[in-house]
Amino acid sequence: MVDMQRKDTSEQARFRDYCREWLSEHHPGEPEVRIPQSPLEIMTVEQMDYLQRWQKSAYDGGLVGCDYPVEVGGGGRKDLQRIANDEMLRARTPYFPNVIGLGMAAPTVLYHGQDALKQRLLPKLFSGEDIWCQGFSEPGAGSDLASVQTFAQKSGEKWIINGHKVWTSLAHFAEWMIILLRTDKSHKYDGLSYFVVPIKSALGNGVTVKPLIKMTGETGFNEVIFENLEIDDSFRLDELGRGWQVAMTTLLHERGAGDLHVPRAGGLKSRSAHTSNAMSLISLAKELTRDGKRVADDPIIRDRIMRCIIREQGLSENQRRGRVTELLDHPMRIPLQNKLLSSEIAQEIASLAIDIEGAASSLYVGDENAPAGGQWPLAYLNSYGMTIAAGTSEVQRNILGERVLGLAKSK
Amino acid sequence: MSSNTYEFNQDAALLKDSARKFFSEKFPVEKLHELVAQDPTLGRTPQSLWFEELWQEIIELGWPMVAVPESAGGLAMPAVAVAGLVEEFGRAAFPSPMLSTLAATYVLSAADAIGPLEDICSGEAASLAIAGSKDSWGLASTEVTYSNGKLSGTAHYVQDVGKVQKILVSAHSNSDLQLFWVDLRSDGVTLDLDTIVDLTRDQGRVSFHNVEAVPISVKGLSVLAEAMPKIWMLVSADIAGAAEWQLQTTVDYVNTRKQFDKALGFFQAIKHPLVDVMIKVDETRSLLYSMANAVSAAPEKALQLSHMLKASASDLAGFASGRSVQSHGGIGFTWECYVHLYFKRQKHSQMLFGDATWHRARLADILIGPVTA
Numbered sequence: 001m002v003d004m005q006r007k008d009t010s011e012q013a014r015f016r017d018y019c020r021e022w023l024s025e026h027h028p029g030e031p032e033v034r035i036p037q038s039p040l041e042i043m044t045v046e047q048m049d050y051l052q053r054w055q056k057s058a059y060d061g062g063l064v065g066c067d068y069p070v071e072v073g074g075g076g077r078k079d080l081q082r083i084a085n086d087e088m089l090r091a092r093t094p095y096f097p098n099v100i101g102l103g104m105a106a107p108t109v110l111y112h113g114q115d116a117l118k119q120r121l122l123p124k125l126f127s128g129e130d131i132w133c134q135g136f137s138e139p140g141a142g143s144d145l146a147s148v149q150t151f152a153q154k155s156g157e158k159w160i161i162n163g164h165k166v167w168t169s170l171a172h173f174a175e176w177m178i179i180l181l182r183t184d185k186s187h188k189y190d191g192l193s194y195f196v197v198p199i200k201s202a203l204g205n206g207v208t209v210k211p212l213i214k215m216t217g218e219t220g221f222n223e224v225i226f227e228n229l230e231i232d233d234s235f236r237l238d239e240l241g242r243g244w245q246v247a248m249t250t251l252l253h254e255r256g257a258g259d260l261h262v263p264r265a266g267g268l269k270s271r272s273a274h275t276s277n278a279m280s281l282i283s284l285a286k287e288l289t290r291d292g293k294r295v296a297d298d299p300i301i302r303d304r305i306m307r308c309i310i311r312e313q314g315l316s317e318n319q320r321r322g323r324v325t326e327l328l329d330h331p332m333r334i335p336l337q338n339k340l341l342s343s344e345i346a347q348e349i350a351s352l353a354i355d356i357e358g359a360a361s362s363l364y365v366g367d368e369n370a371p372a373g374g375q376w377p378l379a380y381l382n383s384y385g386m387t388i389a390a391g392t393s394e395v396q397r398n399i400l401g402e403r404v405l406g407l408a409k410s411k
Numbered sequence: 412m413s414s415n416t417y418e419f420n421q422d423a424a425l426l427k428d429s430a431r432k433f434f435s436e437k438f439p440v441e442k443l444h445e446l447v448a449q450d451p452t453l454g455r456t457p458q459s460l461w462f463e464e465l466w467q468e469i470i471e472l473g474w475p476m477v478a479v480p481e482s483a484g485g486l487a488m489p490a491v492a493v494a495g496l497v498e499e500f501g502r503a504a505f506p507s508p509m510l511s512t513l514a515a516t517y518v519l520s521a522a523d524a525i526g527p528l529e530d531i532c533s534g535e536a537a538s539l540a541i542a543g544s545k546d547s548w549g550l551a552s553t554e555v556t557y558s559n560g561k562l563s564g565t566a567h568y569v570q571d572v573g574k575v576q577k578i579l580v581s582a583h584s585n586s587d588l589q590l591f592w593v594d595l596r597s598d599g600v601t602l603d604l605d606t607i608v609d610l611t612r613d614q615g616r617v618s619f620h621n622v623e624a625v626p627i628s629v630k631g632l633s634v635l636a637e638a639m640p641k642i643w644m645l646v647s648a649d650i651a652g653a654a655e656w657q658l659q660t661t662v663d664y665v666n667t668r669k670q671f672d673k674a675l676g677f678f679q680a681i682k683h684p685l686v687d688v689m690i691k692v693d694e695t696r697s698l699l700y701s702m703a704n705a706v707s708a709a710p711e712k713a714l715q716l717s718h719m720l721k722a723s724a725s726d727l728a729g730f731a732s733g734r735s736v737q738s739h740g741g742i743g744f745t746w747e748c749y750v751h752l753y754f755k756r757q758k759h760s761q762m763l764f765g766d767a768t769w770h771r772a773r774l775a776d777i778l779i780g781p782v783t784a
């Protein structure tokens with residue numbers, strides 16, 4: 001933290017002080033309800049209410065959307081979101097529930113939407129009053145996203161949508177969906193167009209949302225079925241047939257490689273949530289024993305913990321070097337690694353935590369004897385969601401190999 | 412300033428850039444191969460092969476004194492600038508006493524040894540003679556002793572010793588470990604080169620037979636401990652530069668060579684590991700500049716960052732080397748192909764001043780605390 005402060009401009013330093021003061025008064029405190037490990041597993045209305053209230057209060061306090069223009073409900077400042085994020089993390093606040101809105105929809109709407117649409121949609125997206133979801137994947141279109149088939153048929157000034165989206169996180173709470181649709185069946189890429197679609201208001205009236213249960217036993221993602229849903233042409237982003245280009249804006253931000261700093265909070269420590277960084281493995285290994293000694297004395301475990309800590313530190317130092325242009329070879333080389341590395345490191349950490357727990361790692365959430373409330377086995381299971389979602393690790397390696405190293409395309 | 416989070420300023424960028432141009436113009440890899448790979452014979456007599464004229468030019472450019480403090484007439488550039496420069500020596504796999512001289516410089520600076528630092532500014536190259544034959548990364552592993560004003564015994568694993576004039580010797584005395592500055596041409600000093608795997612370096616044993624020496628410090632252990640993180644930084648920077656060469660060279664090859672009607676890079680069994688090499692290069696480089704920056708900006712973090720850095724770099728050295736040879740196929744396994752030159756330099760650097768497991772064990776002692784009895 002000391003490091004970060006040293007690099008602040010005077011405007012950033014003032015804003016940092018402001019955030020600290022604001023957070024000392026407005027941190028929402030321990031929730032009454034169990035808060036899941038990530039927003040992608042929010043299941044109940046009580047959880048959602050608590051988190052939405054927090055996001056609204058942070059937005060009213062000026063900590064969300066700081067770098068967006070004032071006209072669309074932002075703070076109209078430059079390079080301050082990063083500071084707010086630092087401070088929210090430091091203060092161990094809850095996370096924001098509207099992750100897809102903030103991380104994917106907002107940059108896409110900002111860069112590709114008509115002014116009127118931006119002004120209408122973004123303020124409630126920032127405040128968290130409108131939850132957003134992302135309708136990209138379909139039963140037949142996953143890694144090969146451009147093969148989506150959900151179809152929009154033109155009918156006067158309207159579009160009629162039919163089709164089937166799947167794995168749609170947060171659709172069960174969402175007011176709006178960003179959606180990639182086929183508007184022309186004869187061109188794979190140029191036949192795609194991008195829209196925003198009101199979901200909640202159309203439930204039972206062209207839209208059906210069916211929850212899917214994850215391997216953890218949690219819900220959080222859904223199937224979304226469209227049957228003759230009629231929407232206005234003003235909900236289209238960018239030109240007809242430019243859906244793929246618009247989707248690239250979404251994906252870049254989803255993978256932490258976009259140019260806008262996404263508002264992010266988190267770190268809340270409570271009975272149910274846990275910190276899943278590599279450093280937390282040290283205390284776990286000190287508490288537990290094997291062969292009559294602390295697990296923390298086992299040389300192989302020590303080595304593996306250090307490997308995780310080094311990888312985690314390396315990733316955070318990547319962000320820092322990423323701001324020093326003289327030390328970069330290719331502008332996308334570091335940004336495109338973010339999603340791949342953060343998900344794989346989290347998986348390695350959780351997998352090691354399970355080895356450290358030993359037999360007790362068989363105990364799951366709900367068992368009174370489970371160490372750390374069974375959060376590590378849960379985190380381990382959930383880590384596979386993260387190496388699959390938002391483009392699998394294999395797809396990320398293809399992208400890095402092809403776009404950054406210039407290796408031959410594999411499609 | 413807000414766009415640049417390190418002290419990596421214009422001077423540092425200029426230095427790095429000019430080193431890169433210098434080597435790409437004057438020392439292409441063909442020239443390296445021609446110079447060091449003349450004799451493939453197993454069991455050949457060890458030799459120190461290098462372009463002394465280029466080293467003279469480098470002395471004139473002032474690079475060997477970049478890290479010497481101003482008080483001794485040096486350029487006193489920050490560690491981030493030095494890291495940037497050394498990366499380019501690694502990228503070129505340039506045979507020279509640069510790394511050794513910089514390593515000696517950091518020890519001499521910690522000992523405030525103005526005279527020897529001035530020798531470096533005058534163009535003399537130096538190396539550390541601080542390792543014993545066993546347990547060589549321990550700070551007190553030396554088997555040299557000092558008594559009645561004379562040095563005796565043998566120092567092992569002295570880097571680039573065939574290219575230097577001075578050595579910095581550590582020796583046990585009846586008090587603490589002590590440090591000395593010795594001219595290799597002094598009476599009673601003999602040098603035997605080791606036969607080593609790496610063709611881009613030399614290494615040797617230096618024996619002392621009642622040698623008179625200039626004392627530098629009577630607090631050898633704490634002086635060495637202060638300098639070591641920066642020495643790990645130097646080796647890591649060399650590894651990072653060499654690994655980027657291995658990556659780019661291999662990428663070029665797999666983009667050109669075709670099998671099954673496709674460029675090799677098309678196949679994910681080739682593509683994905685090369686992406687992993689890139690990821691490891693970036694991890695090492697990011698840790699490198701953070702560590703180097705910490706030397707002045709956050710000294711309390713420098714030690715732990717330096718262990719992270721050398722652990723990361725050592726793993727990178729092994730991994731990038733393995734992939735570079737494997738992805739070249741049969742040609743990559745020949746003496747004629749350039750990749751083995753880097754493979755060997757990297758394998759040397761991988762264990763030099765501590766391999767990855769050793770550094771992770773030291774890091775664990777800091778972060779977890781020592782193993783309880």
Ligand SMILES: Cc1cc2nc3c(=O)[nH]c(=O)nc-3n(C[C@H](O)[C@H](O)[C@H](O)COP(=O)(O)OP(=O)(O)OC[C@H]3O[C@@H](n4cnc5c(N)ncnc54)[C@H](O)[C@@H]3O)c2cc1C
Pocket residue numbers: 040133134135136137141142143144166167168169170221384385386388389390391392393394395398410679
């Ligand atoms: C927790 C979670 C949340 C999600 N949330 C959303 C959401 O909100 N909105 C949304 O639209 N989608 C969401 N998804 C879907 C996600 O984007 C897809 O699951 C993902 O893109 C992979 O597609 P797929 O499931 O069809 O797998 P497939 O594409 O069928 O892949 C199966 C396996 O084959 C591999 N594979 C595929 N193609 C290649 C290739 N070219 N080279 C090498 N290997 C390959 C994959 O890496 C994977 O291992 C979510 C998924 C998860 C797990």
